Amino acid sequence: MTAAVELVELRKSFGHHQVLKGVDLSVDTGEVVVVIGPSGSGKSTMLRCINLLERPTSGTVRVLGADLTAKGTKLSSIRREVGMVFQQFNLFPHMTALGNVMEGPRTVLKIPTAEARAKAIALLEKVGVAEQADKKPNKMSGGQQQRVAIARALALEPKIMLFDEPTSALDPELRAEVLDVMRQLAAEGMTMVIVTHEMGFARKVADRAVFIDGGVIVEQGLPEVILRDPSTERLSRFLNRLFWGEQ
Amino acid sequence: MTIFAYNWDFSWIPENWPAFRSAWWVTTQLMLLSALFSFLIGMIVGPLLNSPRWIVRVLPRSYVELFRLTPIILQISFFFLVLPLVFDIRTTNFRTGVLALSLNYGAFAAVIFQAGISGVDKGQREAAQAMGMRRLPTLIRVIYPQAITRMLPPIGSMLIYLNKDTSLVAIIGVTELYNVSQSVGARLFKNLEVLTFIALLYLVVNLALAILSQRLHKKYVVNA
Numbered sequence: 001m002t003a004a005v006e007l008v009e010l011r012k013s014f015g016h017h018q019v020l021k022g023v024d025l026s027v028d029t030g031e032v033v034v035v036i037g038p039s040g041s042g043k044s045t046m047l048r049c050i051n052l053l054e055r056p057t058s059g060t061v062r063v064l065g066a067d068l069t070a071k072g073t074k075l076s077s078i079r080r081e082v083g084m085v086f087q088q089f090n091l092f093p094h095m096t097a098l099g100n101v102m103e104g105p106r107t108v109l110k111i112p113t114a115e116a117r118a119k120a121i122a123l124l125e126k127v128g129v130a131e132q133a134d135k136k137p138n139k140m141s142g143g144q145q146q147r148v149a150i151a152r153a154l155a156l157e158p159k160i161m162l163f164d165e166p167t168s169a170l171d172p173e174l175r176a177e178v179l180d181v182m183r184q185l186a187a188e189g190m191t192m193v194i195v196t197h198e199m200g201f202a203r204k205v206a207d208r209a210v211f212i213d214g215g216v217i218v219e220q221g222l223p224e225v226i227l228r229d230p231s232t233e234r235l236s237r238f239l240n241r242l243f244w245g246e247q
Numbered sequence: 248m249t250i251f252a253y254n255w256d257f258s259w260i261p262e263n264w265p266a267f268r269s270a271w272w273v274t275t276q277l278m279l280l281s282a283l284f285s286f287l288i289g290m291i292v293g294p295l296l297n298s299p300r301w302i303v304r305v306l307p308r309s310y311v312e313l314f315r316l317t318p319i320i321l322q323i324s325f326f327f328l329v330l331p332l333v334f335d336i337r338t339t340n341f342r343t344g345v346l347a348l349s350l351n352y353g354a355f356a357a358v359i360f361q362a363g364i365s366g367v368d369k370g371q372r373e374a375a376q377a378m379g380m381r382r383l384p385t386l387i388r389v390i391y392p393q394a395i396t397r398m399l400p401p402i403g404s405m406l407i408y409l410n411k412d413t414s415l416v417a418i419i420g421v422t423e424l425y426n427v428s429q430s431v432g433a434r435l436f437k438n439l440e441v442l443t444f445i446a447l448l449y450l451v452v453n454l455a456l457a458i459l460s461q462r463l464h465k466k467y468v469v470n471a
Binding site: 075076079080083094107108152 | 368370371373374376377378379380381384388389392393396
């Protein structure tokens, strides 16, 4: 069976600054992988390379068997199979919640409007914001916006979901409602790659935790194991700092 | 009515109103058509100016600078001559005027669009890309609706300048307001009154444009 996502020797530089220094990662279908690491470690850049929002400097990105880094690959057709949720939600501010969720099915999948609407309403119900359907994003709370953003990504029926620090811009009391939706997705068998600082979520939901520091994968394994008992000095230092603040 | 030494006489207005009304309409048509075309030019050229690849930028950038940095009155006379002499295109002076005004204001519109597009958060484009939206639908469905609300004040002033600059095509014989004011004024020896009168006609339209763009800006940006 081919992996859902496969990164081989992935490198990415911005100018002279090398952010990713050779990352190899393979994510199986149905697997939930949590990516942790200090800020500036390259974890977001790695995630953004999976749907080629960032073009790798070298290395290979394979998604659902298709080589995205090969010349002539139709990016847009692969991207619709890969949903993405951003830290800042990035909802379209001129559209209602419903409009946001209908946009993909209508413009990308070319589904008739009535059908797209029914689908969007069902998805808004699924993420628990059906009553917000006719509101613009700026009239919703952060937690509601992020759930709409998840519904928008799901509307394209992706096979893989990428989350880039989905709760980092949210007040602590709003995080749970977003994490609950993500937990539900994981339970349904969605393949997920999640960049996050939510260690509780990582332990309970993820199949694997991947620790990135300095542009390389330093340690990975069962979240329950490596987050409790890290085998590398760097991960234990990172976890300490995360729980107790700078020491 | 006497103001200082001059005896102002506006009694000729009713009799000459039909001539002014049709000239006013010509002016308005020049403005609306040129606004439409320059807007279309701006929509197409604007995003090209933002391209990271110089090969894509070089032609649109040359066009913009050529038309921004030479006098518009020169451009109008130039097209008046170059179309029949070089390209053997014989068309009406009105159309030549619309062409010159559209190309000139298209350059300005392109710069306004360029700035408006750069002002949209880059997360918006990324979100659309991540959904598999192609470049054109992303521009039309996601970027432009957000850019255009920000562009309302500069577009408003652009339309106002355009409405005033339609008077320049008088030099190629288009019978718009300024042109007609010159002929009527000369015939009646009432040049000063005629100019005062058409100034009011320009003011009416431009005041409406100014108020409208203010209102829209308030509605979509300030109170959004």
